[in-house]
Amino acid sequence: MMYWNDHDMGGWGFGLMAIGMLLFLGLLVVVAVALGRYLGQLPRQRPPDWQATPPPLPEQLLAERFARGEIDADEYRHRLDTLRSGPAGPASG
Template sequence: MMWYDGSWGWSGWFFMTVVMVVFWALLIVGIVALTHYLTNTHRGRQSDPSSGEAAWGSRRAEDLLAERFARGEIDEDEYKRRLTLLREQR
């Protein structure tokens, strides 16, 4: 027969349960944080203002405006007015 001398009893079960819950919570939080970081790296990224480069969003707006002008949806005056407005809001 085996004797269970030195067993932790109920405190061992409680300790193992707490450690398991903390482990899974940290693992899930880490995965969520990593996913959030990897999927949001391109959003809201601002360039250095001293470099003269625009942020990703305003560059895309200028490209869309240029495409509309190229397709003939807006005339030259409208294009220049909107482009000036976009660049002022940077």
């Protein structure tokens, strides 16, 4: 007996190979999409130099204005005393 298709792939072989390749490519796409979604949900880390700094205190702002020459010494002392005396009471009326 002679087997003519002894070393060749038959019709079923080509079909199964094509289906297997499509399944493999589909699996690669699914893995890539899942990885993209996972990485997109990770919390983004802020750079170390971007730290939330507290706002300057009113006394610091006043001292900076005095240092720049925006206010004179008398006004600086008056405003500093006002800041340190605490909040003003309710307006009586």
